[in-house]
Amino acid sequence: MRFTFCAVLAVAVGLVNASPPTAMTEKGIYAGEHLPTFNQDMFIGIRYAQVPTGSLRFRPPQPLTKSWSGQKTAVNYGNSCYSSEPNTDNRFIKQSEDCLTLNIVRPSGYEGHKLPVGVWILQQSVEGGTPIVAVSINYRVGPLGFLASEEVQKEGSLNNGLKDQVAALIWIKQNIEAFNGDSNQITIWGESAGGESVSMLMLAYGGKLETLFHRAIMESGFATTQQYHPISHWQEKYVIITKLAGCDKQSDTLNCLRQVDINKLVFITNIANERIKRQYAPTIDGDFILDWPKNLLQSGKFMKIPIISGANMDEGTSFGPGRVTNTDEVTDWLSTTYAGLNSSTVQKILTLYPDDPSKGSPFGTGDLYSGPIYGRQFKRGSAISGDIALIGPRRLTCEVWDEAGIDVYSYNWNQSDYGIPDFIGTTHFQEVVYVFDNPSTSFFQSGTAPMGPDPTGSKKSLAHLISRFFMSFIATGDPNNAKQNGTYPKWPKYSCKNPKNYYFREDDIRIEDDDWRKEAISFLNYGVDHQLLT
Numbered sequence: 001m002r003f004t005f006c007a008v009l010a011v012a013v014g015l016v017n018a019s020p021p022t023a024m025t026e027k028g029i030y031a032g033e034h035l036p037t038f039n040q041d042m043f044i045g046i047r048y049a050q051v052p053t054g055s056l057r058f059r060p061p062q063p064l065t066k067s068w069s070g071q072k073t074a075v076n077y078g079n080s081c082y083s084s085e086p087n088t089d090n091r092f093i094k095q096s097e098d099c100l101t102l103n104i105v106r107p108s109g110y111e112g113h114k115l116p117v118g119v120w121i122l123q124q125s126v127e128g129g130t131p132i133v134a135v136s137i138n139y140r141v142g143p144l145g146f147l148a149s150e151e152v153q154k155e156g157s158l159n160n161g162l163k164d165q166v167a168a169l170i171w172i173k174q175n176i177e178a179f180n181g182d183s184n185q186i187t188i189w190g191e192s193a194g195g196e197s198v199s200m201l202m203l204a205y206g207g208k209l210e211t212l213f214h215r216a217i218m219e220s221g222f223a224t225t226q227q228y229h230p231i232s233h234w235q236e237k238y239v240i241i242t243k244l245a246g247c248d249k250q251s252d253t254l255n256c257l258r259q260v261d262i263n264k265l266v267f268i269t270n271i272a273n274e275r276i277k278r279q280y281a282p283t284i285d286g287d288f289i290l291d292w293p294k295n296l297l298q299s300g301k302f303m304k305i306p307i308i309s310g311a312n313m314d315e316g317t318s319f320g321p322g323r324v325t326n327t328d329e330v331t332d333w334l335s336t337t338y339a340g341l342n343s344s345t346v347q348k349i350l351t352l353y354p355d356d357p358s359k360g361s362p363f364g365t366g367d368l369y370s371g372p373i374y375g376r377q378f379k380r381g382s383a384i385s386g387d388i389a390l391i392g393p394r395r396l397t398c399e400v401w402d403e404a405g406i407d408v409y410s411y412n413w414n415q416s417d418y419g420i421p422d423f424i425g426t427t428h429f430q431e432v433v434y435v436f437d438n439p440s441t442s443f444f445q446s447g448t449a450p451m452g453p454d455p456t457g458s459k460k461s462l463a464h465l466i467s468r469f470f471m472s473f474i475a476t477g478d479p480n481n482a483k484q485n486g487t488y489p490k491w492p493k494y495s496c497k498n499p500k501n502y503y504f505r506e507d508d509i510r511i512e513d514d515d516w517r518k519e520a521i522s523f524l525n526y527g528v529d530h531q532l533l534t
Contacts, residue, residue: 020075021108023178028068033075034108043074043179044103048171049164051098052140057258058147059157061100061167077103082266083142097144097262102137102168104179114182116475119172119213121165121190121197132474133181135172139164143269146280149238151254153231158285165197166204169212187215187474191432195221199293199397200282206290206301215477217308217470219435220315220428222393223293228284237276244268297400304404306477308470309494310411310501311394314362314425316386317378324377327355333381338388345528352520353384361386362425370423378423387521390428395514396525398494408494409479410514412501415462418452431504434459437467458506461486466504 020031021041032043049061056062078101080093106115110131119135139145145161152158173183190198195218201209202216203223242248245268247256257265273279282289296302321333327350334346341349353359357367360379370378394410401408413431420427433439433450439460451459464485472482479491489511492500499514 020073022071023104023175025175025178027064027066029071030074031071032073032104039108040105041108042103042105045076045078045101046074046104047078047100048102048137049100049167052100052144052160053097055258057097057144058152058160058254059155060160060163063167063170077101078138081138081140081142082144082262099138099140100164100167102135102171104133104135104176106133106179106181107131110180113180114177114185115180116185117172117176117181117183117187118471118474119169119186119188121188121194132471133176133179135176135181137165137168139168142280143241143265146282147238148229148231148234148280148283149254150231150235151238153283153285155254156287158283159288162197162200162204162282162288165201166209166212169201169209173212184214185475186213187217188213189217189219189470189474190221191219191435192221192428195219196223196226197221199223200226200289202303202305202307203290203293203296203301204288206296207303210303210305213305215306215473216303217473218310218394218397219431220311220390220394222309222390222397223297224393224396225389226281226293228282228289228292229278230284233278234283237272237278240272240275241268244271294396297396300404302400304406306407306409306473307397307401308409308411308473308479309394309397309401310413310431311390312426312428312430313412313414314382314386314427315390316361316382316384316427317424318428319389320361320378320382320385322374322378323372324375324381326377329375330377330381330384334384337385341528348523348527349384349520352523353380353387355380359383362423365422365425368423374423383517387517388524392521392524395499395521398499398514399496399525402494402496407477409473409491410494410499410501411466412503412512412514414503414505414508415459417450431466434463434504435466435470437463439463456506462504462506462509465509469502 021034023030023032023043030043030046032041034041047064050056050064052059052061079096079099081099082095082097116132117135118132119137121137140161145164146159148158172186176183188198188201198216198218199222239248242253242257245257245260245265247253250256284292290296290301321330324330324333331346331350334349335341355377357379361382362368362379369376398408398410414426415430415434416426417430417433420430439449439451439455465488468482468484469479469491473479488509491502492511494500501512501514503510503512
């Protein structure tokens with residue numbers, strides 16, 4: 001059966017049934033909408049926690065307490081959570097503090113069944129080949145989700161954005177069977193920041209969330225990707241915000257901030273962001289995040305569940321250094337971006353990533369020059385940044401899982417989206433539309449679909465392949481149980497003794513050895529203390 005997760009990007013789809021689909025949750029009945037085009041039922045904008053406004057602003061999510069009689073409609077999307085991060089698309093999105101909602105899409109006709117559940121941390125559109133119940137969740141970001149200071153820590157209110165995700169998973173665990181989902185077959189799944197969240201949830205409280213989910217998929221985002229910081233790192237920014245808000249003279253500055261108009265709060269946070277170039281992120285609090293993620297991984301304090309862990313070939317071209325033309329400029333960039341690295345470590349990294357364009361990213365492009373805007377050392381810097389942020393963490397995660405005796409499947413994605421220039425290569429986010437097997441969907445303002453205006457058969461086959469691998473993993477814990485159209489190699493489990501990736505490219509699908517840049521990535525993963533990569 002074909003499954004299409006279209007809830008988040010859905011538009012009006014035909015006529016609905018006269019009698020809407022319903023689901024009886026712990027607090028009451030939800031009435032959703034049937035999508036005849038896809039033969040699916042969707043329930044959207046479902047609240048999973050109390051509205052975090054007033055006295056609940058900057059506090060951990062609170063469970064719902066009120067029940068209702070009759071039916072409550074679930075046919076309108078919830079609001080987007082406020083973000084102070086730069087994003088021009090925010091102008092077109094309704095933002096509100098009242099945003100702790102989730103969306104559920106289920107295949108019709110499976111009443112009485114318990115289907116596997118896939119929880120997508122970031123909201124996108126998906127297609128696959130196995131019937132599952134799909135859930136997407138909304139959670140607080142920016143200062144509302146990750147405000148940090150001594151005052152916030154004393155109150156126990158750090159990392160609320162991650163705690164929102166836990167609250168959503170608790171709601172899903174308690175209620176998903178009302179939507180024909182299996183509460184004992186829940187897979188969490190995310191890309192980029194969503195992948196980081198997935199990874200952090202497996203480390204939360206030292207790996208103590210084992211009852212809430214059972215498998216995980218991380219696409220280009222891992223616990224050691226994020227630059228985590230102690231409280232002292234954020235205190236200066238908190239002081240600036242309280243001064244701009246007129247709360248600095250109050251005895252309880254945090255309570256004062258709770259009373260500031262939300263639009264003013266977002267405005268002054270943007271000013272604070274300009275003064276201190278630190279985007280809000282999770283904080284090591286000794287509770288939800290007990291220690292540096294690398295330490296938690298190496299001490300075995302993580303959930304022992306099967307995972308898929310992957311990254312793209314040229315991740316670093318999305319956030320590598322621009323306008324670097326010589327070794328001195330690359331040295332300055334490394335020393336500034338990763339300020340904790342001492343000079344000898346910087347020089348060791350530069351030795352492992354030499355001034356040789358043929359060894360830089362995009363890989364496999366020889367001496368390709370990206371032009372003066374990027375500089376002649378762009379490929380060198382991109383190789384370094386990609387390995388530090390994503391490719392190294394992908395390999396580290398696989399090695400840790402295998403050493404713990406837990407199933408892990410690794411991939412290397414090397415299929416670029418339509419229109420991406422050669423000097424960018426297969427950069428961040430390129431796999432997403434293929435994983436979702438949705439060739440007609442555009443994620444770009446240009447309106448051009450990532451597979452191109454007329455996708456080839458090989459591109460469609462590639463999308464079918466990886467999406468069915470993922471759906472099989474969600475359903476069974478093994479990507480190889482899917483029925484594929486064609487003959488493809490079996491996806492092997494990762495092993496430190498014989499490390500293998502599934503290599504995805506439309507004209508070159510195969511199993512590869514995961515041993516490239518072995519010395520360099522090993523140094524980044526084990527020779528450099530990740531406390532310094534901050």
